[in-house]
Amino acid sequence: MADTNLADQFSAYSEWRKSLVDSICDYRSWLNEQELNDAQIDQRITNLLERLREDKLNVAFVAEFSRGKSELINAIFFAGYGQRLLPSSAGRTTMCPTELLYDPSKPSALQLLPIETRASDATTTEYKRYPDEWTVVEFDVDSNESMVAAFNHVSKTKTVAVEEAEKLDLFDPNSSDDELSLNKDGTIDIPVWRYAVINFPHPLLEQGLVILDTPGLNAIGTEPELTLNMLPNAHAVLFVLAADTGVTKSEIDVWRQYISGTRWKQKGRLAVLNKIDGLWDTLKSEDEVEKEIAKQVKTTGELLDLDASHIFPTSAQKGLQAKVNGEDELLEKSRLPILEKALSDELIPSKKEIVRDNTKNEIEDLINNSKMILDSRVGGVTEQLEELSGLRGKNEDVVEHMMNKVKADKENFEKGLQRFQALRSVFSQQTNKLFTLLGMEALKIKVHTTREAMIAANFTKTMRDAMDGFFEELKDRLVSSDEQINEIKKMMDVMYDKFSKEHGLRKSEPPSFSTLRYQKELAKLERAYKEQFNTAFNMLANEKMTLTTKFFETLASRVVHVFEVANRDVENWLKAVIAPMESQVREHQIQLRRRLESIKRIYKATDTLEDRILELENIEKGVRAQIEDLEILHQHMGNALAFEGEEEEKVA
Ligand SMILES: Nc1nc2c(ncn2[C@@H]2O[C@H](COP(=O)(O)OP(=O)(O)OP(=O)(O)O)[C@@H](O)[C@H]2O)c(=O)[nH]1
Ligand SMILES: [Mg+2]
Numbered sequence: 284m285a286d287t288n289l290a291d292q293f294s295a296y297s298e299w300r301k302s303l304v305d306s307i308c309d310y311r312s313w314l315n316e317q318e319l320n321d322a323q324i325d326q327r328i329t330n331l332l333e334r335l336r337e338d339k340l341n342v343a344f345v346a347e348f349s350r351g352k353s354e355l356i357n358a359i360f361f362a363g364y365g366q367r368l369l370p371s372s373a374g375r376t377t378m379c380p381t382e383l384l385y386d387p388s389k390p391s392a393l394q395l396l397p398i399e400t401r402a403s404d405a406t407t408t409e410y411k412r413y414p415d416e417w418t419v420v421e422f423d424v425d426s427n428e429s430m431v432a433a434f435n436h437v438s439k440t441k442t443v444a445v446e447e448a449e450k451l452d453l454f455d456p457n458s459s460d461d462e463l464s465l466n467k468d469g470t471i472d473i474p475v476w477r478y479a480v481i482n483f484p485h486p487l488l489e490q491g492l493v494i495l496d497t498p499g500l501n502a503i504g505t506e507p508e509l510t511l512n513m514l515p516n517a518h519a520v521l522f523v524l525a526a527d528t529g530v531t532k533s534e535i536d537v538w539r540q541y542i543s544g545t546r547w548k549q550k551g552r553l554a555v556l557n558k559i560d561g562l563w564d565t566l567k568s569e570d571e572v573e574k575e576i577a578k579q580v581k582t583t584g585e586l587l588d589l590d591a592s593h594i595f596p597t598s599a600q601k602g603l604q605a606k607v608n609g610e611d612e613l614l615e616k617s618r619l620p621i622l623e624k625a626l627s628d629e630l631i632p633s634k635k636e637i638v639r640d641n642t643k644n645e646i647e648d649l650i651n652n653s654k655m656i657l658d659s660r661v662g663g664v665t666e667q668l669e670e671l672s673g674l675r676g677k678n679e680d681v682v683e684h685m686m687n688k689v690k691a692d693k694e695n696f697e698k699g700l701q702r703f704q705a706l707r708s709v710f711s712q713q714t715n716k717l718f719t720l721l722g723m724e725a726l727k728i729k730v731h732t733t734r735e736a737m738i739a740a741n742f743t744k745t746m747r748d749a750m751d752g753f754f755e756e757l758k759d760r761l762v763s764s765d766e767q768i769n770e771i772k773k774m775m776d777v778m779y780d781k782f783s784k785e786h787g788l789r790k791s792e793p794p795s796f797s798t799l800r801y802q803k804e805l806a807k808l809e810r811a812y813k814e815q816f817n818t819a820f821n822m823l824a825n826e827k828m829t830l831t832t833k834f835f836e837t838l839a840s841r842v843v844h845v846f847e848v849a850n851r852d853v854e855n856w857l858k859a860v861i862a863p864m865e866s867q868v869r870e871h872q873i874q875l876r877r878r879l880e881s882i883k884r885i886y887k888a889t890d891t892l893e894d895r896i897l898e899l900e901n902i903e904k905g906v907r908a909q910i911e912d913l914e915i916l917h918q919h920m921g922n923a924l925a926f927e928g929e930e931e932e933k934v935a
Contacts (some may be wrong), residue, residue, distance in 0.1 A: 289359065290487060292627040293340075296635060297490040299923075303642060304335050305922040310649075310916045317909055319653060323862055327855070331645050334555045339384075340634055341493045342626070343514055345542060346523035347534055348375045348499025351557040355523060355599040356496055357382075358619055359626075360487060364427055369496060370438045378474035380407075380509060381437045381496040383481045385488035387587070389466065391418040393433045396478040400730035404832050406508050406840055407478045407701050415482075424483055437496075439475040442466065448473050452505060452833075453909040460501075474498070477506075500537050507837040510541045511811055519551040519630050522587075525595065526579055527561045530586045538587050540814065551629045555622060556583055560598040561615075595622040643924055648794070650917045652863055655789055656870055662787075663874035664903045667881065671896050674885070686882045691877045699786050703868055706778055707861075713774070716856060717767045720760045721798075721853060726846050729756055737835050747816070754809045761798040761805065761849075768796055768853075775860050788867045790799045796856040801849040808841055 301926050314320035328398050344352040353371040361368040370376050379398075394417040396410055409418050422433035426568050448454035448471045455461045465471055488494075495513060514520055524530055542552055562575050576596045584591045602619030604610070614620065670689075674682055719725060736749035740753070775793045782788040815834070 288624040289627040292631050293487055293490055293492065296631050299635070300335055300338065300638070303920070303923045304489075304918045305334060306916070307332060307335075307646070310920065313912060314915060317912075319656065319909075320923065321866070323858060324649065324652065325651060327645070327858070331642065335638070335642065338489075338638060339491045339493050340630060341495065341513075341517040342519045342521070342630070343495040343497065343517040344521050344523060345497050345514065345537070346500070346529075347531065348377075349373060350523040350525045350528075351497055351599045352521075352523050353377055354603060355521070355557065355597070356494060358599045359623055360492075360494065362603055364430075364605050365432070366427055367603070368427075368430060368434060370431075370435050375499060376438050376495055377498045378438050378440055379476040379479050379498060380506065380513070381479040381481060383483075383485075383488060383494040383496070384492075385484050386482055387484070387489075389482050390419075390421060392422065392485045393426045393436055394418070394480040394673075395420065395476045395818075398451060398474050398477045400477055401453070402532065404545055404836050406512075406833070406837050407506070408512065408840060409836075410478075410509060418476075422483075430483070430517065433480065437476065437479045440472045441475050442470045442472050445469060445471055468933035500533055507815075507834045510815060511808070511834075511837045514541055515807070515811065515931075517551070518634055519553065519626060521553050521555050521626070523555045523557050523670065525558045526556050526576075527558050529579075530583055530636075535586055543587065543589065545569065550633065552589075553585060553595060553622075553625060553629065554583060554589055555601050556580060556594055556596040559596045559602045559618070568700045581925070585693070593625075595623050595625060616904060624815060639924055646920050646924070648859055650913065650920075651791075652866065653913055654910070655791065655863060656866055657906055659789060659870050659912065660866060660874070661903060661910070663871075663878075664906065665898055667874075667878050668896065668899050668903065670878070671881070671885070674892055675922060679886070682882065682886050686879070686886055689875070689879045689882055693879060694889065696786055696871065696875055699782065700868065700872070703778075703782075703864070706774075710771070710861060713767065713771050715763060717771070717853065718850075719765045720767060721846070721849060723843070723846060725760070726757070726843065729753065730843070734835060734839070737832065748817070750812060750835075754812075757805060757846075758802065761802050764798050764853075766900070768798070768856075769782060771857075771860065772796070777863075779864065782864065782867075786871060788864075788871060791863050793860040794856065796853070798849060801845050806844045808838060808845070812838055 309367040311320070311325070314324065317743075344356060346352045351371070353376060354367075357367050357369055357371060360560065369381075379395075382669055396407060400410060400416065401894040404773050420433045420436055423429040440872060445454055445456075446466065446617065449456065451473070453473050454464075454471055495517065520541050522538055524534060538554075559576055562572055562579075564572060566576075573624075580591050580594045580596055583594050584588075586596075591783065597619055599619070602617035605612075605614035605617055605619075670685065730753075733749050733753040737746055740746040740749060771791055772795065779788075779791060779793065881899075885892055885895060
């Protein structure tokens with residue numbers, strides 16, 4: 284398969300993730316062997332592993348039609364097949380957004396969503412939940428012909444009456460551009476499919492890469508899903524321009540509105556100046572050609588307000604040809620390798636950083652929890668040992684006295700336990716209060732009422748008010764959630780303090796949590812909505828009501844997603860707050876029972892003191908060995924996390 288820099292970096296990244304997964308699995312098996320695992324810890328490990336395994340990297344290609352997006356995808360990712368995999372030809376070729384990915388649980392096939400689904404308000408993401416709405420075309424991954432034939436479906440069109448196209452929002456009688464696309468007999472050609480997902484086991488896709496190929500620019504405006512969801516969330520967007528056409532006005536508009544966006548989205552946004560082979564000219568010196576390219580890069584940079592270092596002159600066609608035929612000189616001349624390097628540099632290190640940070644925190648937390656249990660076990664055993672050693676040579680009275688003391692400790696602790704139960708119930712009341720603010724139920728109701736208001740609205744102002752109110756309320760909910768979260772944290776701080784003073788439990792500081800991240804996400808969506816609402820409103824003037832509802836559905840589904848993530852994170856946080864106390868309390872209880880048990884046995888002379896001391900010493904050795912094991916496992920995980928980071932530093 285293509286041995287590109289991107290492929291190498293990507294495999295290194297996947298290897299890194301895999302070694303992390305392995306080290307976490309080792310930790311889990313050890314917990315099981317040592318009987319230190321419980322359902323809650325196991326669930327947390329499962330979530331962590333799932334997140335690592337499912338981790339995806341999204342790369343999107345956007346351009347006016349015929350700039351060479353599909354050719355570029357073929358050249359960067361699929362040259363190893365020795366031919367063009369995605370259809371690429373003059374004129375409009377890719378007719379629907381096409382996602383390339385690998386999901387091993389599904390057969391290698393092309394899934395196609397019929398264009399008629401545009402008549403409903405449901406977004407393509409929602410349709411993904413209903414496989415029977417999609418047409419499936421299977422193919423044989425070992426046969427290039429079979430794959431190429433299947434992939435050709437993405438360029439299928441059909442001829443329909445104008446009314447039909449209007450119904451699907453694909454034709455606007457007031458647009459002169461649309462007027463031009465009519466056939467002589469008044470019919471119009473429209474795409475057969477609304478969306479395509481190609482599932483096949485290409486090595487990079489297997490490792491979690493997801494490639495999005497899009498049709499020419501006008502499709503971008505008609506699927507809000509693309510502008511509100513897929514493009515803002517892509518880890519990299521390649522905006523493809525062609526050296527022979529220069530930058531057009533509509534390209535500048537799309538770049539500004541959907542891709543470069545505001546400053547917060549500049550990362551991973553690259554422009555490609557494709558088809559530089561058109562500038563190669565045997566009558567000009569290499570120097571002259573070079574100057575011509577540099578000039579084009581400069582103008583492009585000025586027009587897009589983008590630094591020249593983010594603009595990549597390339598020839599996708601020659602790059603593909605060079606890779607297929609093994610022509611190294613031509614490959615270099617195509618400058619494709621430079622683009623690939625930039626893509627992987629933009630993509631992988633920042634992605635890795637995020638994954639590393641998230642994983643690191645979770646691992647530290649789990650390890651700390653295990654460590655705390657083991658430490659308190661050692662503490663308990665040492666205490667018992669001291670107690671029993673103190674009994675050497677003492678008479679029955681002293682033993683009895685000691686037994687009474689332990690009994691009193693136990694009773695005292697049981698009172699503490701009652702307090703803990705009371706705390707649990709306050710904790711769950713507080714939690715319920717938090718979820719009435721943050722929970723999905725409340726959100727769904729708000730989405731519903733806003734939707735109704737949008738549908739009933741006759742004026743843009745009413746619509747705008749409904750939308751503003753929507754964001755306003757959700758913001759308030761997040762802010763109030765923070766107050767609730769602080770309450771919970773304060774209460775737990777006090778409890779940890781009390782338990783450590785009164786029962787010698789280890790004082791652990793509950794982690795902090797804030798909804799700021801989700802507030803920021805929400806603000807981003809609100810910004811995107813404000814930036815795009817005007818465009819939607821122009822359509823509305825043309826009675827393109829359906830587009831506005833589609834727009835709202837897409838926005839709402841993004842907001843729902845933000846809240847889903849917030850809910851998941853808050854649930855994890857709540858567990859992290861209460862879990863250490865729960866396991867310590869449980870552990871403490873067991874130890875008190877054991878202490879009492881062993882003194883009782885000595886008192887009744889069923890055990891000799893020395894036997895019991897020996898036994899405890901062995902237990903202590905065992906627990907200390909466990910602590911050492913844990914240290915080693917911790918180190919392994921730390922190494923797995925740091926491995927690539929160290930390499931990066933070397934390169935830098
Ligand atoms: N000379 C030259 N032609 C290219 C290059 N890249 C692509 N082409 C040609 O440009 C035409 C359009 O390429 P596509 O890959 O279909 O372009 P696209 O951006 O995917 O277009 P749509 O799918 O219609 O949106 C094809 O005939 C390609 O062979 C290049 O680097 N140099
Ligand atoms: Mg294409």
